[in-house]
Amino acid sequence: MATIYRNIGELLTLQGAAEKKGRKTREADLGILPKAAMVVHRGVIVWLGPEKKLKTFKTKEFKSAKEIDMNGMTVLPGFVECHTHSLFAGSRAHEFELRQQGATYQEISKAGGGVLSTVQATRKASEVRLRKDLEQRIERFSAQGVTTVEVKSGYALNKTGEIKSLKVIRSLDQKPIQVVPTFLGAHSIPTEFSSAREYLASIESYLPEVKKWTDRLDIWIEKGFFETSFSRAYLQKAKELGFQIVIHADQLTLSGGTALATQVAAVSADHVIQISDIEIDQVAKSDMTAVLLPMADLYMKCAYPPARKLIDAGARVALATDFNPGTCPSQDLSLVGLLARLEMKMSLPEVIAAYTVGAASALKLEAQVGSLELGKDANFFGTAKDWNQLFYSAGDSSVDKIVFKGRNI
Known part of the structure; x- marks a missing residue:
């Protein structure tokens, strides 16, 4: 069964950074999508984008998908x-x-x-x-x-x-x-x-x-x-x-x-x-x-x-x-x-x-992990904090939810 993760406050896809092969990353390369959603099926990402566009993706196959409310969390690729x-x-x-x-x-x-x-x-x-x-x-x-x-x-x-x-x-x-x-x-x-x-x-x-x-x-x-x-x-x-x-x-x-x-x-x-x-x-x-x-x-x-x-x-x-x-x-x-x-x-x-x-x-795994894109593993974490609060306070991982290949950890 597919899973829809909705009510994502900000989704950092890192798509731009991946397209640049991790070189000279700028803030624009973080691929930040506000008010986003993501659909995962069999452990991989099959759709992501603004939540308001989710209804255009809901084909017959995914109408019965399980829905998870991310409560406005910021979501990033798993480290x-x-x-x-x-x-x-x-x-x-x-x-x-x-x-x-x-x-x-x-x-x-x-x-x-x-x-x-x-x-x-x-x-x-x-x-x-x-x-x-x-x-x-x-x-x-x-x-x-x-x-x-x-x-x-x-x-x-x-x-x-x-x-x-x-x-x-x-x-x-x-x-x-x-x-x-x-x-x-x-x-x-x-x-x-x-x-x-x-x-x-x-x-x-x-x-x-x-x-x-x-x-x-x-x-x-x-x-x-x-x-x-x-x-x-x-x-x-x-x-x-x-x-x-x-x-x-x-x-x-x-x-x-x-x-x-x-x-x-x-x-x-x-x-x-x-x-x-x-x-x-x-x-x-x-x-x-x-x-x-x-x-x-x-x-x-x-x-x-x-x-x-x-x-x-x-x-x-x-x-x-x-x-x-x-x-x-x-x-x-x-x-x-x-x-x-x-x-x-x-x-x-x-x-x-x-x-x-x-x-x-x-690790030569860039085709599989490291960014949130269609066809890649659904490995990500959610934090209640804004992304600009990451790597700011030593000892604070700020992680509230972790998903590996579509499974909660």
């Missing part, structure tokens, strides 16, 4: 959270204190902390424990209006554990929202291996099995870890197997990750803090999305990415939390957007587009 490390066990709260005392991320990692600390805890955790914890974290995202969330592996760093992680992530897809798994085997170098080259060769040997669980592959390009000189061949092999490539790029140092991402036609380069005008121009001319993670930069006391330069150059940007146990132990989307506005000088329309159209593009 797309495109970069998280949500599957893990253990805590790294002690590392936060070490960083406040002056220890660098590299120093903590060399002392056995960082990612490797979480690896030990995650390897010991049962599949049941990992699933339960991940389920709770996904629910926290969903409560903030997220209807699609990406989750990376990368805290097992061996074949058995990484495959187990991907299975757990896949098992929670559609429960209750869309969950997109990404393989991040090249997250750090486990103690069993003497070099990054040796470890990459090990990962490469089981990539065909990984492909059964995901078609997305990520790598952390950084000096002293996985460097461009020997990571390129690994990524080329992954592309030959049909993986979409994602790169953690130029976060701590200018390590060539963004340039490599453009060379291998990656779907996104994430972090991009240290990039110069050369890399900005490369991103702007590519079909790649620059994923910006300002909450991690806050925790790490890093500079923020050059968002203004990227956007003005014509690059497509996305925003995400980078939620992880070490360098960003927060799932607060409102703070991400607030930091984007305060520290990266992004306008509110740019922030909204980055968390919808831009983030959907980073």
Whole structure:
């Protein structure tokens, strides 16, 4: 049966932003429809527009449709959270204190902390424990209006554990929202291996099995870890197997990750803090999305990415939390957007587009989610507040109703 959502105060379709492929978003691109209605059938949008025109759409098929009064709410596309490390066990709260005392991320990692600390805890955790914890974290995202969330592996760093992680992530897809798994085997170098080259060769040997669980592959390009000189061949092999490539790029140092991402036609380069005008121009001319993670930069006391330069150059940007146990132990989307506005000088329309159209593009899901258009998934949320009150107050998600593929969450 179809469902008619009526009495929508303002419907932000993001159609204009989608047509511009998430580049140089203006307020006009939000596609704001006042006093609107939307019709959903079998999980997809079949009509939307001014409510006064709804009667012209009411064909025989939809005359018996269920009607839901949105009570004048503002309705937006469900947010797309495109970069998280949500599957893990253990805590790294002690590392936060070490960083406040002056220890660098590299120093903590060399002392056995960082990612490797979480690896030990995650390897010991049962599949049941990992699933339960991940389920709770996904629910926290969903409560903030997220209807699609990406989750990376990368805290097992061996074949058995990484495959187990991907299975757990896949098992929670559609429960209750869309969950997109990404393989991040090249997250750090486990103690069993003497070099990054040796470890990459090990990962490469089981990539065909990984492909059964995901078609997305990520790598952390950084000096002293996985460097461009020997990571390129690994990524080329992954592309030959049909993986979409994602790169953690130029976060701590200018390590060539963004340039490599453009060379291998990656779907996104994430972090991009240290990039110069050369890399900005490369991103702007590519079909790649620059994923910006300002909450991690806050925790790490890093500079923020050059968002203004990227956007003005014509690059497509996305925003995400980078939620992880070490360098960003927060799932607060409102703070991400607030930091984007305060520290990266992004306008509110740019922030909204980055968390919808831009983030959907980073996951290659822009034909399915990220905007409210005919034929796309009916993923949206309603808020009693005006849209210009979004990403204004930290800790306030302002979400009153969430719908995923036409189902109330």
